[in-house]
Amino acid sequence: MSEPEVRSFTVGEDDDGIRLDRWFKRHLAEASFNTISRWARTGQLRVDGKRATPGDRIEAGQTIRVPPPERAPVKPARPQRRVEPLTSDEEAFVREMVIAETPDGFVLNKPPGLATQGGTKTSQHLDRLLDGLAGDGEARPKLVHRLDKDTSGVLLVARSARAAAFFSKSFSGRTARKVYWALVVGVPSAEDGLIDLPLAKQPGTGGEKMHVDEESGQAARTRWRLVDRAGNRAAWVELQPLTGRTHQLRAHMAALGHPIIGDAKYGGAEAFLTGGISRKLHLHARRLKIDGPGDVIDVTAELPAHFAESLATLGFEPLAGDNLPLDTPDPAKDPAVKARRAAAAAKTARKARKGERRSRGAAPAKANRR
Template sequence: MSGVSREYVKDNEAEWRLDKWFKVHFPGLSYGRLSKLLRKGDIRVNGKRAKANLRLEGGMEIRLPPLGKDERAAPKPQKHKKHLSEEDVDMMRSMVIYQDDSVIVLNKLPGLAVQGGTNTKKHVDGLLDALQGTKDERPKLVHRLDKDTSGVLVIARTGAAAKKLTESFKTRQTNKVYWALVKGKPPQQEGAVQAPLDKEPGTKGERMAVSEDGKRAITDFKVMDSAAGEVTWMAFRPVTGRTHQIRVHATVLDTPIVGDGKYGAKDAFVEGAVSKKLHLHARNLEIEHPNGGTLSVKATLPKHMSESFDMFGFDADDESNPFEEMDNV
């Protein structure tokens, strides 16, 4: 056929739908016209007929029939990246603890939101341009941490990596361990909290509460050390992934996380020089790497938690697996 041309799917376009690919590259081609060309077989992918919802892979060949001038209209120029201050760029880069072609891992600072919201102008998602480097794609979030929780935060560098990582988090194919300092001491050294959670009525979803009608929520816990029973260093492993799960389950044990006024009120604070910031840190994460194998990362404590560990004589360099014995039972 005279005028037939061929295009090739770029790696950063992997997982796009075919209709999205045409919308980006041929914005003048209407969906109705695209559908007709696909039905007639005038457009083919790797030599075969295709549907609009076909998921693409990098390197695929797309055969195009002759198209009109308007249909071949050039795509709209991309918007310029948001200008970031040197301070913000330095902050984002300073949080990087691991990086390869598919993944970036941050040790997120406490007090920095992951995504924007009401009255939240500075957040990780809005600063990801600082980590794009020479990649064609902007990095993508694949999971979340509370604003005041520090520690391991995984970022995908490609669409293909984002899909695989998101699926791993969604299906709980991860092993996450959090460290926390709590007020008081739990009734037992280790165990699991099984308490369903739901949004607390009247709080517009800003607080969660234990509810018989809530979603299943399970958190493993283990006491790591204790300072005269006043403050306890605990490891938590969320089996499920509900909002504020660890924070609420800590109160179920009658040991609110130090600094967690939202759920522990005045009982969450320790008199003296102990910081009033939340003492909850995503310490370890093991997850399937999108390119194969296992990605295992560990994040050091933020300044306020490190100071509290020193104050109570806890070992911030502990490398043990707190849940090894529980897993072997």
């Protein structure tokens, strides 16, 4: 079998003035930047017979000498992780979580204590159980977002990759509305407010805890409203996250001085109340409203037993939280959305200017191989 030959290309008019690495991206995208750099270091990459570097500007009519395509090294096959099939009890367990179905997804009511995804020490998790929702010949459902292990409530999973991409775009675009209920220690001094405190991973915790970091933290905003109060002892609040940072609601309420009941990670010993109040985390994803590829999904999830019992013990009316109106988001006012739109506008402007420069020259021609 003969060895592949050195290749030679002529720079077309439409590539006049661009960097050499950009030319590769347009015409030989299979050559990685590291490969191109190695060719340059070893003198194998040449323009009009002279050694070239990836950052050199090229001109129409020049000849680019390119080494033969490299054969990808054969990688040893990775051992496949053995996935234990679900038991009949596990299949029944995950199906009992389903509170709504659409052609595009399942809406679950995740119980507290069940992790959304696996980890080093987590073998039982929702992601593993999703096989139990796939019917004959159907694809395995895909996670779209997640809840903390001890947080209960609404969780959406997609039936297909297309639906997952659509839902993910709704979450990242801030058009999905998520409403959480929480019982917190003490009573906030106002009826409602916006917590706008950047969050970052707390050093020394292995990334498992967040803290407020005004200098280098990521933007994090939470809208909150007071539903009811039990004297000065505790309050029932509605939380609407406007961003999606790790442990955002828990860290924000602790920073406000009112940690969520049962949240030892962020509230310490002060996060627990006496008088028969459960020591479990009192944070529940009550409602999710999101546009689907088909219909709008708007679902509420019933409270877990410990949360419902605490409401009764503190004298709260169980359905009072559902009487508050759902905020309608305005993406145009979201800083993250503004930044993405500004970047997209700048990119469009750059392309327009580049097109104007090209139109002043000769008619574009494709790169010719000879």
